[in-house]
Amino acid sequence: TLQHLFKQIFKASLELQEDDNQKALLVSRKKHPENTIIDLKGETLGNGQQRLIMGPCSVESYDQVYAVAKAMKEQGLTLLRGGAFKPRTSPYDFQGLGEEGYQILRQVADELDMVVISEVVSPAHVEMAVKYVDVIQIGARNMHSFELLKEVGNVNKPVLLKRGLSATIDEFIKAAEYIIANGNEQIILCERGIRTYEKATRNTLDISAVPILKQETHLPVVVDVTHSTGRRDLLLPTAKAALAIGADAVMAEVHPDPAVALSDSAQQMDIPTFDKFVKDLREQGLYKG
Amino acid sequence: TLQHLFKQIFKASLELQEDDNQKALLVSRKKHPENTIIDLKGETLGNGQQRLIMGPCSVESYDQVYAVAKAMKEQGLTLLRGGAFKPRTSPYDFQGLGEEGYQILRQVADELDMVVISEVVSPAHVEMAVKYVDVIQIGARNMHSFELLKEVGNVNKPVLLKRGLSATIDEFIKAAEYIIANGNEQIILCERGIRTYEKATRNTLDISAVPILKQETHLPVVVDVTHSTGRRDLLLPTAKAALAIGADAVMAEVHPDPAVALSDSAQQMDIPTFDKFVKDLREQGLYKG
Amino acid sequence: TLQHLFKQIFKASLELQEDDNQKALLVSRKKHPENTIIDLKGETLGNGQQRLIMGPCSVESYDQVYAVAKAMKEQGLTLLRGGAFKPRTSPYDFQGLGEEGYQILRQVADELDMVVISEVVSPAHVEMAVKYVDVIQIGARNMHSFELLKEVGNVNKPVLLKRGLSATIDEFIKAAEYIIANGNEQIILCERGIRTYEKATRNTLDISAVPILKQETHLPVVVDVTHSTGRRDLLLPTAKAALAIGADAVMAEVHPDPAVALSDSAQQMDIPTFDKFVKDLREQGLYKG
Amino acid sequence: TLQHLFKQIFKASLELQEDDNQKALLVSRKKHPENTIIDLKGETLGNGQQRLIMGPCSVESYDQVYAVAKAMKEQGLTLLRGGAFKPRTSPYDFQGLGEEGYQILRQVADELDMVVISEVVSPAHVEMAVKYVDVIQIGARNMHSFELLKEVGNVNKPVLLKRGLSATIDEFIKAAEYIIANGNEQIILCERGIRTYEKATRNTLDISAVPILKQETHLPVVVDVTHSTGRRDLLLPTAKAALAIGADAVMAEVHPDPAVALSDSAQQMDIPTFDKFVKDLREQGLYKG
Structure with missing residues (x-):
């Protein structure tokens, strides 16, 4: 006893x-206790309406971005993602167009009345980036770059924070805390797959992280199906799972001609596939936008 | 060139x-190329209709099994699972009722016209098990016990094969091949979470495995949400994801009084929670049975 | 306060x-508190003297086993391992010679006065195996086959228990407890690498497991450098690490002609390499046998 | 055919x-093909002589650093590590003394004729850091911060690059390539454990990475036994394994009073333990310095 x-x-x-x-x-x-709601020029994240965030992996040219953005607008989508600075495993791979990439995204978004989401990879770039982008993305490889987190914590723009390659959910939440502790409350969490022994997919989509993050935090939660799976054939099924489990948005990559993409050609949808992707999600009642 | x-x-x-x-x-x-369809006393697996497989973790008594089975029947469910032989990490934990457990399952299933799914842990038990069970389950810890796989390959009953704790999808498929190569074509694959560094859940549900297994094989694919997550609060959201991504069935554990369960008390639903679980899946149009 | x-x-x-x-x-x-010491026809494991356990991956013929055993004896080694029953991922791969494999091992060991270590894969084979082998090996894929563990717990022969593919140290210890709880106190633990995201090696050798297992249990601890690394070029360096950290023995695979081996050809040493392996360990003072 | x-x-x-x-x-x-040899005020890394790199986890005060450095000098050791900027999972944990920490390290090193190794966490700090430190450390959490790698690639000081939390060996090598591609050839690689499912240790020391990195690159390879294991009781055994397998140096943490350390109190040695650590390695012939 x-x-x-x-x-x-x-x-x-x-x-x-x-x-x-x-x-x-x-x-x-x-x-x-209340959900944080983030207003992106009228599209809200966090209030129960589910969104799609689309765009090319890397910004390659005005024409390339415009083609994708146009297709998105025709489907009524306005949240445009694209990489200007690309963290790449090898220093000899294409590293992105840099500031010119941001400029292209801004120009296309202004012409079509869209929202720009793009990654920042160094504290020194934040000041420049905020001139062009509407949402600052912190990539998986920088989730633990605390100086960068502090820097975007001082900015008056929403931040989309990706989960680190092998970050625990607890570490992910604490990385978001670095941002909010510096004053920026507009944070979007993004599950993008974790590193495991399984190699059939590029990473393993940790779908359970979505309800856990929604329970533990008041922040919107996005699922990046492209980087989770690394396989074009899995984008639609995993998007369905993400919407059904309650993600605030699904992110996926679209390229006018994936075969010649400068990065990640095996995992981007072409435009007809993208159209079918949105149509299928609508028909099954999983996407209501 | x-x-x-x-x-x-x-x-x-x-x-x-x-x-x-x-x-x-x-x-x-x-x-x-065609789907294998398995007929379980009228309930089919593999033909597009999605099913729910429920029941207690361990068989503890006739009354316990009957209470759960009764609640299932009231919801129109007939696929009853329950463990008679329990592989446990420690030899000092409850190891199941053994043959008596099979007998209880059979008795309840006969009274309520249901189907019994229960695990077999040794080649020597297969002959006895087929007298009582309708579907032989091979647990995650035995997915690599090839002698057991060969043994159930000789039997004329469907086999539900769980993915090993850290089996690759390729190894999982080849484990099923051991069964079919011995003559038994009635195989159901079950994703039940894989072992990763993340400890917020008991295992990490590899939701992408469902469409991959459906593409690569012609076999029905089930998702066990209880063992994937190990958390009662995640059963409903992960069940939604599993149904949305196209699983042929969802498996989850129900106990009349989880607090006193002899195994896995933290992850089983009580009966009111189970009723709400089924109701929610129906209302969202994800479960149509 | x-x-x-x-x-x-x-x-x-x-x-x-x-x-x-x-x-x-x-x-x-x-x-x-005292070390368990296992006496294998005069060679002891667990009393501080470090041993080498060598032999082919699979038993293929009398000549093949004899060639390896002869080379071992010339180096003064007597602990001969070899697989008669081979658990293989695919049912179409070579599954071993079965009982004939045990017979070959026994014959060679008797001729050269050596000790036979060989795997058992099914509870039904234990009775037959004990007629031929001196040490019963339980392979990684069967560490969680509790019925097999109970069976070898009833036998009066030492058991070499391999750590499961992704077993925690705690689960590994509890698997050994299944054996001792059934009466057999002669248990040898074998670290053989764990499954991780890293693919440069077949598994990741968890070298820290050796001192942990020595602290937590009183059993001898062996390191299998062949299955840990899956690379012939890493056998010697990892054997040095294993001996330096205090393993009671190192296990590695030797084949007269690895290029034509029926299993694991990329990771076995040929006889000249084996001779150099033993010589190098002796010269550095790491192997004193 | x-x-x-x-x-x-x-x-x-x-x-x-x-x-x-x-x-x-x-x-x-x-x-x-030739080894890169790095000369740290007379102590060389990469030419076959094996070194010990020691010091406190975080710099806390002049007295604290001096006490450790003094003990090191008495053992003939001159490579002093210590953290001034500490990347911490939570923003509310001690983040290091910053520039003051570098100053303390420099002052103590100058007084005792030692070499300072300390981490840099942001590209903006590199210029300041090189005024104080002899070797710039890039921590595990920043191995993928490519802008930081490029920045230290422009500096004329050796860089000690730690393997990322779940970086593959291939990614680790390519991260080093970011540094050398920017002109800095003085790179030291540091294995510090990888993230796996096993929780008995803080990380899993991937000891096989040492010979692989030595084969694949011409750079010196260090093993950090403190962060690999996170357990004081494993520092000595894993140091033995690291030296036996051919690491160019072993790194471990020492604190005058670990119980009150501002970070990682469970894994640092106190000074008597450190003395015994060096003595034991010498007596076994594993450390010859």
């Missing part, structure tokens, strides 16, 4: 401690 | 070899 | 609980 | 392609 008493105390203490930890975090739902 | 030629030949050869490998497998869709 | 008190109680309770768990295990050093 | 021919061509092409890839890298041994 003494032992039993100790076990009771043990459990109570454990819960107390966990409460303490969670209470401290500004991103936690305990601290802020 | 010579180099370019070699690369072309390289790719062609690679595809040839892969074709060869796939062609050889009896479980592959290349060998057998 | 109340909080501080709770934290103290918490820690005390935690330690109490952990103590309980560890105390219960018969394999634990807490239960049995 | 046509098929056999194709397979031969396939293998030849595969090797050709791999050769190409490896040939391109400036860090590869194919490009530069």
Whole structure:
């Protein structure tokens, strides 16, 4: 019975401690029970309406971006993603157009009244980036670059934070806390697959992370089906799963001619495939936008 | 240009070899393009209709099984799972009721006109098990017990084969091949989460495995949401994802009083939660049974 | 201060609980502080002298086994391993010679006064195996086949238990407990690499497991460098690490002509390489046998 | 036979392609067969002599650093590590003393004629850091921060690059290539454990990475036993394994009073333990410095 008493105390203490930890975090739902809603020129994220975020992996040219953006607008989509700075494993791979890439995205978005989401890879680029982009993306490889997180915490633009290659959900939440602790409350979390032993897919989509992140934090949660799977044939089925489980948006990559893409050619949809992707999600009642 | 030629030949050869490998497998869709459909006393798996497989983790008593089975029947469900032999990490944990557990399942199933799915853990038990069960389950820990796979390959009952704790999709498919190569074509594959570094869930549900297995093989694919997540609060959201991505069935655990369950108390639903689980899936149009 | 008190109680309770768990295990050093020493016809494992266990991956013929065994004897080694029953991912790969393989091993061992270590893959084979082998090996794929563990727990022969493909150290220890709980105290633990995301090696050798297993249990610990790395060029360096960290033995595979081996041709040493392997370990003072 | 021919061509092409890839890298041994030797004020890394790199996890005060450095000098060690900028999972944990930390390290090193190794976490800090440190460390969390890698590629100081939390060996080598491609050839690679499912240790020390990195590149390879294991009781055994397998140096953490350390208190050695650590390595002939 003494032992039993100790076990009771043990459990109570454990819960107390966990409460303490969670209470401290500004991103936690305990601290802020209502959903954070992010308004992207009229498209909201976090209020229950589910969105699609699309665009090419890398910005390659005005024509390339325009072709994709045009197809998106025809489907009523306005959230345009594209990479200007590309973190690549090898220094000899295409590293992106840099500032020119941001300019192309901005120009196309202005012409078609769209929203630009693009990655920033260095604290030194943040000031420049905010002139062009509407949402700053922090990529998976930089989720643990705390100086970059602090820098975007000082900015008055929403931040889309991707989960690190092998970050735990707890580390992911704490990375978001670096941003909010510096004053920026507009944070979007993005599950993009984790690194596991399984090689049939590029990463393993951790679909359970979506409801956990929605429970633990008040932030919108996006699923990037392109980087999770790395396979064009899995984009539609995983998008269905992501919408069904309650993701606030699905992100996927589209390229006018994937075979000649400068990066990730095996995983981008061409425009007819993209059209079918949106149509199928609508027909099954999973995408209502 | 010579180099370019070699690369072309390289790719062609690679595809040839892969074709060869796939062609050889009896479980592959290349060998057998039509879906295998398994008829469980009128409930079919594999023909597009999605099913729910429910029941307690371990069989503990007639009353316990009956309470769950009754609640299932009231919802129109007939596929009853329950463990009579329980593989447990520690030899000192509850190991199941053994043959008595099979007898209880059979008795309840006969009274309520249901189908029994239960695990077999040793080649020596197969002969006894087929007297009681309708579907033989091979658990994750035995996916690589090839002697057991060969044994159930000789039986005229459907086999539900769970993916090993850290089996690749390729190894999982080849484990099924051990069964079909011995003559038994009635195989159901079950994704039940894989072991990764992430500890927020018991395992990581590899949701992408569902469309891959459906593409690569002609076999029905089930998702066990209980063992994937190990968390009661994630059963409903992951079930939605599994149905949306096209699983032939979702498996989950129900216990009349999870707090006193002899195994896995933290992850089983009680009966009111189960009723709500089925109701929610129906209301969202994800479960049509 | 109340909080501080709770934290103290918490820690005390935690330690109490952990103590309980560890105390219960018969394999634990807490239960049995002295090393278990296993005598294999005069070669001991567990008393501080470090051994080499060598032999072909699969038994293919009398001549093949004899060639390897002869080379071993010339180096003064007597612990001969070889697979008669081979668990293979595909049912169409060579599955071993079966009982004939055991017979060949026994014949060669008798002629050269050596010890036979060979795997058993099914509870039904144990009775037959003990007629031929001196040490029963349980392979990685069967570490969780609890019925097989119970069966070898009833036998009066040492058991070499391999760590499962993705077993935690805790699960590995509890698998050994299944054997000892059935009465067999002669258990040798074998670290053979774990499954991770890294593909430069077949598995990732978890070298830290050696001192942990030596601390937590009283059993001898062997490192299988062949299956850990799957690369012939890494056998010697990892063997050095294993001996330096305190493994009781190193296990590695040798084949008279690896290029034509029926299994694992890329990872076995030929006889001149084996001779150099033993010589190098001796010269560096790492192997003193 | 046509098929056999194709397979031969396939293998030849595969090797050709791999050769190409490896040939391109400036860090590869194919490009530069001789070992890169790095001279740290007389202590060399890469020429076969094995070194010990020690120091506190975080710089906390002059007295703290001095106490450790003094103990090191008494053992004849001069390579002093210490963190001034600490990447921490939570923004509310101690983040290091910043520039003051570098100043303390420099002052102590100048007084005792030692070499300072300390981490840089942002491209903006590099210019400041080189005023104080002799070797710039890039931490595991920043291995994929390519802008930081490029920045330290422009500096005339050696760089100690840690393997990312879940970086493959191939990605690790390519991260080093970012540095050398920008002109800095003085690179030290550091294996510090990888993230796996096993939780008995903080990370899993991938000891096989040492010989692979030595084969594939011409750079010195260090093993950080503290971060690999996260357990004080494993520092000595894993250091033995690292030296036996051929690491150019072992890195470990020492604190005058680990119980009150501001970071990682469970894994640092106190000074008597450190003295015993060095003594034991010397006595076993594994450390000859």
